[in-house]
Amino acid sequence: MMRALYSAALGMKAQQTNVDIISNNLANVNTTAFKKDKAEFKDLLYETLSRADVIAGDGKPVSLQIGHGVTISAITKSFSEGNLERTENPLDLAIQGEGFFVVSTPNGPRYTRDGSFKVSNVDGQIKLVTSDGYPVLAEGDTEIVLPETAISSITIDETGRITYKDAEGRVQDSGLKIKIVRFLNPQGLLAEGKNLYAVSAASGDPVSEEEIEGPKSRILQGFLEMSNVQVVDEMVKLIIAQRAYEINSKAIQTADDMLSMANNLKR
């Protein structure tokens, strides 16, 4: 009936999604290794009321187009690094760089930057697992199985190599190295919740950092990567989104007032 009504309604809808995204960011401000999301907007189709046409002396040099509102075109994740928090827990690992840990889930391998690992007794073996109990994978896609005495003295160096002290206090190389992979387009990863990501066609296949030349990610033992959400940024975005929502609602009111006047032409 009136384009303005629909355009403004789409504006409200897009801002509502924007607020959903912002509140999810704020809710995850303390989630280890959480990566913030950002809504990207795009304008919709334009309706051409009259085409540009050049007739000498009587042409319209510019076409007459009215847009149809807005939509959210993408929700992009920012993979910037979060602050590091020192925990002094030898099983807490943080990645400095673009890499991801690989964990084995019942649905196949998943990728995470959350290095708050634990040890768990699975089928009589002591394994390195995530907080949700998924085994962490080492190079060669093997699970990380450790002797019982190793847990209190485990050392993981920057490259991910695991060493520990045996009962006599001698340093032993476990022969295991934590696998770190990298993606061409990490923004294409599918966030699955539980701090896990799955590959998609857009992200490209994971590439093990072992096979990459040049600078690699560093693993920091005793640290955790915190969420990269900045509360101030999100609050500012929230205020802008709220006002944008409000002005769109004013546009709906105005369009409605106009329609009501049109209806009152006939009394």
Place this chain on the structure above:
Amino acid sequence: MIRGIYTSASGMILNQKLMDLTANNIANVSTTGFKRDIAQVESFRRMMTYRIYDDSSNSIDNAIGYMSLGADVSRIVSDFSQGLYIKTDEPLNLAIRGSGFFAVEKVDPQTGQVQVYYTRNGAFTLNSNGELVTLEGFRVLGQNGRIVLQNQGKIRIDEQGNIYQDGRFVDRLRLVDFQDKTLLRKIGNNLFEADAQSQQIAFSGRVLQGYLEGSNVNSVQEMVNMINVLRAYEANQKAFIAQDETLQKAVNEIARK
């Protein structure tokens, strides 16, 4: 009298179009690189009015004068003024300071035809082949066509649009500007389409890495527009009703006796 009713109606229709335009501007208040639209209004062509059934007249004297019976939107142009810059710190977020556009190509999935479009929205990303693309998946063009980046390495883009990865030159963004930007047509998806007649000129702006250009919609201005439009609409409606009442009197009261 009846002519006036049509004039008022044309005023209402005009203001409705203006409201549609304002609502679209407002809806895009958060759209990256969006340029607000402004309407230009013109009155209908003036026409000479004559007295008719005037016995005294002999052809020359019976002209009353010119009048114009309404108004309509004559053109809608985009206001290409700068939007404000938003710092994102993402290496693949680019903003243009000054005039100009990024060139992107869209491939028709059916015919395979390639069409080049222009945008100010520099929120780019990489696809799974390492090509620099917009968030819609349209490829961003460099001087040598598509821009392919490696899996790793710090990406630096300087103010002229030269792309470096780990200090190695990759390509230069294809940045264009137009002589007459009013010939650009919006097609949605934050893209502009250039007319065959629009003449390209050298790019004179600067590229800012880690920034995005926000929408140049000013909500205060749009709010004022909206109030103007509403009141103009209301005034036209009142004029319409006044004329209708006059007409009602003429129809129902004059002929009573």
